[in-house]
Amino acid sequence: MTDQPCIAIDAMGGDEGLAVMLAGVARARRRYEDQFSMHFLLVGDEQAIRAGLANHPNLSAHSEIVHAPEVVGSSEKPGQAMRRAKTTSMGIAIDLVKKGRAHAAVSSGNTGALMAMAKLSLRMLPGIDRPALAAPLPTLGDNDVVMLDLGANTECDARNLVQFAVMGAAYARTTLDLERPRVALLNIGSEDQKGTEEIRAAASELRAATHLPLAFTGFVEGDKLARGNHDVIVCDGFAGNIALKTAEGTARFVADLLKRAFTSSTRSKIGFLISRPATQLLRDHLDPNNHNGAVFLGLKGIVVKSHGSANELGVATAIGNAAKMVRNDLTRRIAEDLGLDHQPTIVEKAVL
Amino acid sequence: MTDQPCIAIDAMGGDEGLAVMLAGVARARRRYEDQFSMHFLLVGDEQAIRAGLANHPNLSAHSEIVHAPEVVGSSEKPGQAMRRAKTTSMGIAIDLVKKGRAHAAVSSGNTGALMAMAKLSLRMLPGIDRPALAAPLPTLGDNDVVMLDLGANTECDARNLVQFAVMGAAYARTTLDLERPRVALLNIGSEDQKGTEEIRAAASELRAATHLPLAFTGFVEGDKLARGNHDVIVCDGFAGNIALKTAEGTARFVADLLKRAFTSSTRSKIGFLISRPATQLLRDHLDPNNHNGAVFLGLKGIVVKSHGSANELGVATAIGNAAKMVRNDLTRRIAEDLGLDHQPTIVEKAVL
Known part of the structure; x- marks a missing residue:
């Protein structure tokens, strides 16, 4: 748990380019100044970043540049991108988390490549088969609702969905500060x-897994997602993305x-x-840039996906979310919820 | 093609009860008076309908009552409901279409039961494996977009989806008056x-089936459904319902x-x-009651599903849509598009 998060930024990813990423980083630093003393590792073309930083003099003191000669293309296939993990801004940003130099990585780049690289580099938490993309969405209720998977896994089996429920509940417990989140299946x-x-x-x-730290509330339909009657909504990545x-x-x-x-x-x-x-x-309230920053749950490290078309505000929001996950020690909390300290794990109990 | 459609109404189905159904029928008669001279077969408990009609004196002259002693329950399983096809208001309404006494049936009742009964009684058009639930939805463009399947088939294979595309295009050609509808897959x-x-x-x-009377435009994502760039959107019933x-x-x-x-x-x-x-x-514009009335495409007859919670306005809209399908001779137009006059059928050419 730290209020001095160090965030690795894939400065080259996203549709809007380096200038918007840097403006977003600068805005995040200012915006969350009262809550966090953030430090940034800006990963990408050194010369371009140095030139861009000229417009953000206050950011320079809180950041350092990590050179990456290459960029992952927005429509590049994950397998292809993974072979360039060591030379691309995305791959290097993730590697900084793996090496412990950064607490989290944020990228607006290619989702499939980001997931594949993060999975390969950071590895999954024990007991988890696949990462799931999760994000809080606005509701009419008192708190946001956490929804997952939002597109990391096109098809999922029952075991995946149960794991997502446990991870989503842990996420809701840390970020929404809920004791026993109400979890529904879409x-x-x-x-x-x-x-x-x-x-x-x-x-x-x-329904049978009453020992889990969540209250399973059954099925929820698409028209009731934002009513505020649920804290976590679980589905496969196809339905979640739709x-x-x-x-x-x-x-x-x-x-x-x-x-x-x-x-x-x-009139x-x-x-x-x-x-x-x-x-x-x-x-x-409805601007997606105010709800930006989905996280890949289930990894041994925090990797946040910012929307490809996020603007300066959106990038800042995603970075703020990453910083909160660092402060809340999200990875450890999820690992705890998964019951890694004893055998069998909670998920194993639930699904075996 | 007729401007004097005879519509069988499942007067007992739906969450709102008989009074709302009758009020909806009366409203439809008035609302579409300039376009259609409608006649109604009101199917359900004779005594209750007779009592209800007392509030709608103008409707009596345009309707007759067909007694049905039983009602399909809203959570009744399709298989169970099918065994009561001959005694329930839903089953008898469909049977009136089969017997040629009505041009179309409208029900606000149990969707699964309605589809199962309609499929068994009316049978599928040759070359079609499964019916699909289709409805026009509002867009920012010049016309509505037809979406299917909206929940009749939880899982679909490629062949089903291609058939849905052909049927959806035929529906768009008749109801939206388009020559060559733009069809996308969700x-x-x-x-x-x-x-x-x-x-x-x-x-x-x-993509290969260029002989079909439609323009395939590729994939569309959930955020672009209402942009007006497509005329037909095809998906399985799970994704469509979500x-x-x-x-x-x-x-x-x-x-x-x-x-x-x-x-x-x-202020x-x-x-x-x-x-x-x-x-x-x-x-x-956004009131779902102004967009009510989905149709099961692929059947040898018109069966329109009104939303279970439709109010008087919603029921009237669904009946109006059914009348338009009758006038446009929807079933024949779809059969023609499916190329039933020659072998192999269009769908067979497309998928074999």
């Missing part, structure tokens, strides 16, 4: 016989329709101007 | 290697946040009152 109905065999099997495992992106797209769709409505007449324009401070708050 | 990325094996195989079939419900839930979530924002201060309340006519239009 499904297409609430009745026992609904969904795939994998989901039904995972449900029966979780749900997450559909939610993002729908929020933007409604916002676009709202814009049209407000500009449809002089509505006036009404809009008067209500603006209120609608601005809503806009901020 | 996936978790736009690159060729993304998604499950089934989706990738379906994509390669569709996407549809997540979109519904998110729209409601944003609306709830907006309400909070508008009531957060006197914003005043602004809201001034903009009200504009936001009311938006509310109507």
Whole structure:
């Protein structure tokens, strides 16, 4: 547990380029100054980073440059990227976590490559077969809901889903400060016989596993994700990616329709101007850049995926989330929840 | 093709009960009076329907009652419901379509039971293995987008997905009046290697099948469903149900946040009152009751599923959609697109 996190930044990854990454890092440093004394290892082309830092004089004192000659392409296949782990900014940023030089790595680059490299370099926690991509999402309730897997694993079996439930609960316990998170499985109905065999099997495992530090609440449907009735929602990476992106797209769709409505007449324009401070708050609440930074759970180290199109604000949010995970000692907490100190592990008890 | 559709109504199905169903039927008759001269076969408990009709004197002249002694329960298993096909309001409504006494059936009841009964009674069109639940959804573009499968088939193979694409395109051609609908497969990325094996195989079939009356546009992600860049979106029933419900839930979530924002201060309340006519239009546009009525494509007859919680407006919308499908001769148009007049069928050519 530390308030002086050292974060390795893949400065070259993401659609927006180095300038936005550096601006995001600088913003994170300022924004979280009261909470953390952050230090950054900026990984990428040394000359370009040095030139970019000229625009952020205050950042230079809190960062050092780690040169990486290459960059992982946004559509590069994971296998191909992995062979360049030692020379790419993404691979080197992860390696800094492995070597203990950084507490966490943050990248806006290629998700598949990031997961493959992180898995190979950092390895999985004992008892975990696959990492899962998890992120907190906004709700109408008192706290966010943690959703996983958001796209790391296209297909999952019951054992994977149970492991995700345990890891997601541990994440909710540390970041949302909940004793016994309410965990649900995403499904297409609430009745026992609904969904795939994998989901039904995972449900029966979780229902039986009353010793786990979570309260299993059954199935949740797509229309109830944001109601605030659950703390963790578990699904395979296909369903999670579809749900997450559909939610993002729908929020933007409604916002676009709202814009049209407000500009449809002089009267509505006036009404809009008067209500603006209120609608601005809503806009901020829904801006994906305020919810950026998914983490690969199940690894022996913290690797945070920032959205490829994240802007300066989004990069800063992802870095802030990484710093909080470091402070909350997320990896150790998950390992504890997995019951690694005794045999059989909690997950083994749950699934064997 | 007829402007005098006769619609069989499962008057007992749905969460809202007989009174709402009858009010919806009465509303549909009034609402579409200019377009259709509708006739209704109201299927259910004769005495209860007769009593309910007392509140809708104008409807009586356009409807007759078909007695059904039993009702399918909302959580009844499909297999169990099927054994009561001859005595339940749902089963008898479908049978009226089979016997040619009604052009279409509309039910707000149990989806699984409705599909199982419809499949058994009406049978599949030649060349189609499974029915798919399809509905038009609102977009930012010029027309709605047809999405299928929305929950009839939890798991699908490539052949099913290709068949859904052909049926969805035929549906878009008839209801949206498009020559060559743009068809996309829902996936978790736009690159060729993304998604499950089934989706990738379906994509390669569709890419090769240039003789089909559709333009295959590749993969679409969940955040781009409502952009108006596609006319038909194809997926298995699990992903479709997750996407549809997540979109519904998110729209409601944003609306709830907006309400909070508008009531957060006197200033914003005043602004809201001034903009009200504009936001009311938006509310109507997003109200699921204005987009109610999914159809099981691939059957030899029209069966429309109304949302279980549809209100009077929702029921009326579903009935209007059924009437339009009757007028557009949807079943014949799909059969034609499937190339049933010659061997091998279009679908067979596409997948064999």
